[in-house]
Amino acid sequence: MAKKKNKKKEASSQLGKKKETAREKMIGQSIGYRYDVNLLPDYKKITPFLKKYIEAMGWDDLNWLEDVHMGYEEGKPAVFCRNANGWVTIPKSIKLPNNQQDRDMIARELLVKFQMSPKHPLVDLKKAYLKF
């Protein structure tokens, strides 16, 4: 029993806290993702928010969100925002599940909320540089 508990603890502590790989040590740079970028989404895990989003956009599936996964930046769980071209850190208050599929769905939901927010960095940029 004790062994099982330890194994669980170990698995959860690994997520988002992996040490640099040999390759990263050698090049002195961090490699953006240490997860399977080709992992296909499990549609059984879709959240109610994402269902509403798909319906509002008139799409049949997750569309561009199929490529969104929960990654890590500086040891913390984060998701890459392609519009801002940077990783956005997940707040500590959000408890993350242990399996990647559930984590990916949370990442997708949070990314949509971040990108559609009036506080997104691109909103200020647009105000400053909009030409037409």
Next chain:
Amino acid sequence: MANLKNVTKKTKAQAMGMHSEVLTGRTQQKFFNPDEAENFYYFGTYDVDFNKRTDLDVKNMTAAEANKELDNLMSQGYGTIVIKNPQGKHSLGVGILNKLNLIFEGSLGYFGMGSSDGPIVRINGRVGWSCAENLMAGKVVIEKNAGSCFGAAIRGGDLICKGSVGARTGIDMKGGTIIIGGDAGAFTGFMMQRGRIIILGDVGINLGDSMYDGTIFVGGEIGSYGSDAVDSELTQSDQDWLRRKLRVAEIGENFDVSKMKKIVAGKKLWNYDNLEPAEKKGAI
């Protein structure tokens, strides 16, 4: 001597002062706000209604005028727009960052639907080079054939061609899905970095040449494999996803996906060794 000692402790990249250059982009200082209001559209885009429909005849318009008028119609809340007489004009429908149902009754020239983010588009004709280049999100369906560089550098969304496509399809793609009902030309998936390409027919030479990542599924014959493109095992998860995606694409619903070949990157070209920063510094 003191300097030398310091240098030996560091990696070569750090010693050259390159350690602060992170491949991953800049970390945002802003954090997610989990209590953010439910909002499904980009700030500042138009709230359109799919049931509000109109036609736009672009016969006597330039591409710039047509695109401006499209924007004007979206600002009036039109969610379904039918473009009449596109007559192979270049750069039609580019840069739409809105949800929209857009139908082209005819063919498009070069760069049709480029840099779009969100719309559902149906083109009842052919398209020229670089259709939907840099597509970010949405769905683009082409009823007939497409030219070269189909879906070049797309980052997301579904790009579907029910006919055949030219060479360099999905070149440099960084996400999204390209689905081809017919055949594809040479260098399909050239330098692709992420995303998926599905080809139901045959494909030309040098498939997936220099691909860094991503997946290519082929139903027909392959002319030849490109550098570092290798076969991989087709899993049950792949098959389920393929069936669902082909249903979404409205093609090949009865296609036997279990016999498709799956091609991925062999990752032998992942050569980010310590020579690269030196080369980079030399180039700056």
